[in-house]
Amino acid sequence: MKKLSLIMAASLMLGTNAGMAAVVDDMLKEFGGAGNAQDGAAMWKKEFVDPASGEKRSCVTCHGADLKTAGKHATTGKPIEPLAPSVNKQRLTDRQEIEKWFKRNCKWTVGRECTAQEKANFLVFIRGQ
Amino acid sequence: MKKLTSVILVSMVLGAGGAVWADSDSAGRSVGGKRLDVAPVTLDKYKQECGSCHFAYQPGLLPARSWEKMMATLDDHFGENAELDAQVAKDLTAYLVEHAADKSDYKRSAGINKSIAAGEAPLRITETAYFKRKHNELPKRAVEDNPKVKSFSKCETCHVNADKGSYNEHEVRIPGFGRWED
Numbered sequence: 076m077k078k079l080s081l082i083m084a085a086s087l088m089l090g091t092n093a094g095m096a097a098v099v100d101d102m103l104k105e106f107g108g109a110g111n112a113q114d115g116a117a118m119w120k121k122e123f124v125d126p127a128s129g130e131k132r133s134c135v136t137c138h139g140a141d142l143k144t145a146g147k148h149a150t151t152g153k154p155i156e157p158l159a160p161s162v163n164k165q166r167l168t169d170r171q172e173i174e175k176w177f178k179r180n181c182k183w184t185v186g187r188e189c190t191a192q193e194k195a196n197f198l199v200f201i202r203g204q
Numbered sequence: 205m206k207k208l209t210s211v212i213l214v215s216m217v218l219g220a221g222g223a224v225w226a227d228s229d230s231a232g233r234s235v236g237g238k239r240l241d242v243a244p245v246t247l248d249k250y251k252q253e254c255g256s257c258h259f260a261y262q263p264g265l266l267p268a269r270s271w272e273k274m275m276a277t278l279d280d281h282f283g284e285n286a287e288l289d290a291q292v293a294k295d296l297t298a299y300l301v302e303h304a305a306d307k308s309d310y311k312r313s314a315g316i317n318k319s320i321a322a323g324e325a326p327l328r329i330t331e332t333a334y335f336k337r338k339h340n341e342l343p344k345r346a347v348e349d350n351p352k353v354k355s356f357s358k359c360e361t362c363h364v365n366a367d368k369g370s371y372n373e374h375e376v377r378i379p380g381f382g383r384w385e386d
Contacts, residue, residue, distance in 0.1 A: 153256075175289065
């Protein structure tokens with residue numbers, strides 16, 4: 076109980092969204108514990124070559140290097156709202172949404188689904204933005 | 205007696221007229237009573253799921269068989285992965301099929317449907333004969349080579365009321381070109 080209160084107090088101090096905290100914590104637990112923000116940041120920028128088109132793809136291709144600003148869909152040009160929870164309170168609050176985009180975007184960018192560890196790394200990295 | 209009959213008659217006519225107008229409105233017709241080009245999107249989930257990456261094309265822009273094929277191949281959606289949760293995919297497919305071009309009496313839906321051979325199920329609206337005929341006078345510099353447009357697939361870039369299902373030529377504004385009427 077005491078621990079829970081501490082966590083809640085800490086969340087409040089950091090100004091984080093309670094909905095986001097719960098969703099991310101649940102997912103991290105399922106992914107086997109802690110994610111590494113630095114590894115997440117590194118993979119965010121890492122380029123993968125798409126075998127079919129030969130083009131280089133990374134998270135940055137659509138989301139940009141700065142998660143606090145809007146991105147742009149590589150094909151359709153449609154704006155993508157910022158991913159950083161500090162500027163976009165909707166981010167990391169809907170588990171279905173997170174899983175949907177992990178699946179789609181890992182397949183498009185990396186060519187396969189991301190591993191549990193990679194997803195944990197991304198979650199921790201994005202949460203800190 | 206005669207006067208009373210007249211009053212009743214007039215009321216009936218007005219009443220009937222009012223009912224007709226009300227019907228027209230609920231059927232999705234515009235204020236002037238003129239039928240819109242394509243029935244607007246009515247399902248929020250469809251707007252959210254499909255509209256987050258691209259213009260939420262109205263179901264009436266392709267026949268049901270095209271939508272079924274499209275929804276069954278979302279893992280390779282024009283080169284992208286657009287997979288959906290199974291239940292969501294099922295719901296959206298049902299919506300698309302029910303409002304598809306071959307089940308709509310809106311004028312452009314009927315035109316698109318008529319232009320597709322029975323055995324074909326195109327995935328690109330831009331590949332239908334109807335679409336091509338309606339856009340054949342546009343020079344490359346207006347669309348493909350226009351950095352502000354780039355592709356015919358972005359309806360809303362030039363058709364300013366596309367999201368309402370209106371593709372009237374008088375409402376076309378091509379970025380960098382302005383009005384376009386041939």
